[in-house]
Amino acid sequence: xxxxxxxxxxxxxxxxxxxxxxxxxxxxxxxxxxxxxxxxxxxxxxxxxxxxxxxxxxxxxxxxxxxxxxxxxxxxxxxxxxxxxxxxxxxxxxxxxxxxxxxxxxxxxxxxxxxxxxxxxxxxxxxxxxxxxxxxxxxxxxxxxxxxxxxxxxxxxxxxxxxxxxxxxxxxxxxxxx
Amino acid sequence: xxxxxxxxxxxxxxxxxxxxxxxxxxxxxxxxxxxxxxxxxxxxxxxxxxxxxxxxxxxxxxxxxxxxxxxxxxxxxxxxxxxxxxxxxxxxxxxxxxxxxxxxxxxxxxxxxxxxxxxxxxxxxxxxxxxxxxxxxxxxxxxxxxxxxxxxxxxxxx
Numbered sequence: 001x002x003x004x005x006x007x008x009x010x011x012x013x014x015x016x017x018x019x020x021x022x023x024x025x026x027x028x029x030x031x032x033x034x035x036x037x038x039x040x041x042x043x044x045x046x047x048x049x050x051x052x053x054x055x056x057x058x059x060x061x062x063x064x065x066x067x068x069x070x071x072x073x074x075x076x077x078x079x080x081x082x083x084x085x086x087x088x089x090x091x092x093x094x095x096x097x098x099x100x101x102x103x104x105x106x107x108x109x110x111x112x113x114x115x116x117x118x119x120x121x122x123x124x125x126x127x128x129x130x131x132x133x134x135x136x137x138x139x140x141x142x143x144x145x146x147x148x149x150x151x152x153x154x155x156x157x158x159x160x161x162x163x164x165x166x167x168x169x170x171x172x173x174x175x176x177x178x
Numbered sequence: 179x180x181x182x183x184x185x186x187x188x189x190x191x192x193x194x195x196x197x198x199x200x201x202x203x204x205x206x207x208x209x210x211x212x213x214x215x216x217x218x219x220x221x222x223x224x225x226x227x228x229x230x231x232x233x234x235x236x237x238x239x240x241x242x243x244x245x246x247x248x249x250x251x252x253x254x255x256x257x258x259x260x261x262x263x264x265x266x267x268x269x270x271x272x273x274x275x276x277x278x279x280x281x282x283x284x285x286x287x288x289x290x291x292x293x294x295x296x297x298x299x300x301x302x303x304x305x306x307x308x309x310x311x312x313x314x315x316x317x318x319x320x321x322x323x324x325x326x327x328x329x330x331x332x333x334x335x336x
Contacts, residue, residue, distance in 0.1 A: 033300065035277060055277065092276055097299060099276030108228040120277040121300025121313040122258065125235060129228035132235040135255045135275040139238055144254035147294045148273065148280040158275045 010083075010106040016172050017082065017104050018127065020045045021116040025126050031118050038118035039089060039100045046087050046169055055098035059091035062165035071164035075130070078103045078164035079113040085173030086166035090115065092134060092158055095151070101133050103164065112136065112159070134158040202308050203324035205270070208261040217263035219245040220286040224257055234259055240271070242286050250289035254282065260301040265324035270310070272301055281310060281318075283325065293326055 012018040024031065024041045031038040036058055040050045053061055062068050069086075071077045082088040083105035090113070091100040101117035108114060108129030117133055118124040125132055135145060140157035152158075208215050212233050215222040221243040224236035239253040255273035260281075262270040269284040281302050283293040295302075298312035311317045321327045 094276060094278060096297065097277035110227045112228065119274070119300070122274075122279070123234065128232075128235070129237075131228055131237050132226070132232070132256055133276065136237065139253060139255060142253050144252070144273075144282065144291050144294065145275075147291075148255060148282075148297070149275070 012127075015083070015105050017042075017046065017087070017102070021102055021104065022126065025116065032123045033118055033121050035100050035118045035120055035124065038116070038124065039102055042102050042116065043087060043089075047171055048087050048167055048169060055091060055100045056093045058089075058100050059093050059098060059163060062089060062091065063163070067167055069166045071166055073161065073163060075113045075162070075164065078166070079105065079107060081166040082113075085169065087169045087172055088164060088166045090130065090133075090162045090164050092162045099133065101130060103130075130162070131159060134162060136160075201322040203265050203268075203320050203322055205262050205264045205304060205307060205320060205324070207304060208263055211259070211261065215261055217261075217269055217286070218266050220267065220269075222269070222286075238273075240284070242284070242289055244287065252282075252284055252289050252291065254291070255280070258301065262304060264320065268324045270302075281312075295326075
């Protein structure tokens with residue numbers, strides 16, 4: 001079980017990433033249905049320029065682009081670095097459409113990182129547990145998910161396969177709120 | 179019954195509109211439901227350990243309470259807010275992980291899932307009262323028995 005801070009420890013006003021992600025959510029409603037577009041816009045507003053790539057290719061980009069720290073499949077470190085002012089993202093590649101999210105400081109009550117994301121052709125989530133972005137272990141490998149994802153039968157849950165990456169951004173450090 | 183009687187019967191059936199092909203399953207979207215949904219004589223509770231009051235996504239399971247008070251549950255992927263009641267005891271729900279979604283048909287009488295759609299993105303849209311349209315997947319027509327037509331006819335999605 002990963003260590004986590006109590007949710008009450010997070011004061012959103014202390015962390016600029018919340019204000020940036022919320023502003024993008026309000027200002028660009030069409031990006032609520034576009035995970036890579038939403039993430040790129042939040043990155044841009046945080047001072048990080050990203051190429052115009054879709055989710056699968058963004059994950060590949062994060063893995064090799066200069067300045068990005070590959071955190072592997074370590075959600076605890078992702079949440080920690082987000083709270084330290086890094087711009088942190090999570091992503092999972094798929095044969096069809098992959099998915100990417102912006103990780104923000106804090107933990108859900110069940111120990112998952114929190115994030116913001118758009119969802120392709122749907123509506124994403126704001127400051128929500130990543131267990132509502134990808135299926136977590138407790139809900140995986142049941143008879144129905146094995147029918148929806150037969151190619152992943154017996155595989156680890158999608159949430160456990162998310163790769164995290166961090167990029168240092170001075171303007172995102174705690175208390176650096178405009 | 180002679181030929182004359184048969185012709186008269188056919189005329190009557192046509193006039194009164196009793197042709198079986200005209201029957202459709204009543205499907206209606208369930209709006210603004212939060213974690214509690216009500217459809218027909220059934221109640222559903224969408225569980226989300228991380229955010230019990232969520233209005234947009236639930237980790238599951240979906241616990242269904244039957245008219246008798248007994249419960250059963252559907253354990254699957256993340257539920258989004260798109261639910262449709264079909265007939266008296268069927269529920270079409272949308273589940274997803276990452277960017278990809280599936281629609282599932284739930285029989286509320288026993289929480290069985292007799293049908294799973296192909297993968298799509300976003301949410302399904304009900305058109306013409308009896309067809310679901312999807313982004314990036316072929317539409318599915320719902321038959322008079324409230325089940326997908328291709329499935330009801332022994333289709334592929336089992």
